[in-house]
Amino acid sequence: MNDDWEATAYLDASERERRTLAAGGKLSLTKQRHGDSGAASPADD
Numbered sequence: 424m425n426d427d428w429e430a431t432a433y434l435d436a437s438e439r440e441r442r443t444l445a446a447g448g449k450l451s452l453t454k455q456r457h458g459d460s461g462a463a464s465p466a467d468d
Contacts, residue, residue: 436444446452453466 443449443452446455
C-alpha cells in the first residue's frame, strides 16, 4: 500500500455535486446547512 504511485482522473460533476463532495458528503453538507443541533434535518433531494 505504500508504493509510490499516482493516478489522475477526471470527474464530470455538477456544481451541486462538487459542493457535496467538498463538504465530505451529503450528511456533512446537510449538517453544515442546518447546524448540528441534534434535531432532525430535512432531506434536500
